[in-house]
Amino acid sequence: MTEKLTEEIGKITGTAKTFTDEAGKVVLDRFRNxxxxxxxxxxxxxxxxxxxxxxxxxxxxxxxxxxxxxxxxxxxxxxxxxxx
Incomplete structure (x- = not known):
């Protein structure tokens, strides 16, 4: 049970990190304009x-x-x- 919960938390954390990385790239690209x-x-x-x-x-x-x-x-x- 805890392994499954830990795996789900890892997936959510990975998705959030990907989202923030992509958002950061977009903001930096706009400031470079x-x-x-x-x-x-x-x-x-x-x-x-x-x-x-x-x-x-x-x-x-x-x-x-x-x-x-x-x-x-x-x-x-x-x-x-x-x-x-």
């Missing part, structure tokens, strides 16, 4: 204030998300940056 990497860098540079607030501020996640939505997600912010 120059268009995606350029977009990611420009997005981080454009949104550095809400990102830094989310990472470094005190408080729970709900407070941080509500603050970011209230102060950084209005469409006039984006139009203002585009017109400068």
């Amino acid at each position: 120059p268009y995606i990497l350029t977009f990611l860098i420009s997005w981080i540079l454009f949104n550095w204030k809400p990102i830094s607030f989310f990472i470094f501020s005190k408080g729970n996640v709900e407070y941080k998300i509500k603050f970011i939505i209230l102060h950084y997600s209005h469409s006039s912010h984006y139009f203002f940056f585009l017109l400068e």
Whole structure:
């Protein structure tokens, strides 16, 4: 009974490892794409204030998300940056 259970656990673990390895390869391939990497860098540079607030501020996640939505997600912010 325990041998069969151990065998099944080994199969599940092997499947999970294969899945995570394949997912990791896909993520690395996408980051090697120059268009995606350029977009990611420009997005981080454009949104550095809400990102830094989310990472470094005190408080729970709900407070941080509500603050970011209230102060950084209005469409006039984006139009203002585009017109400068």
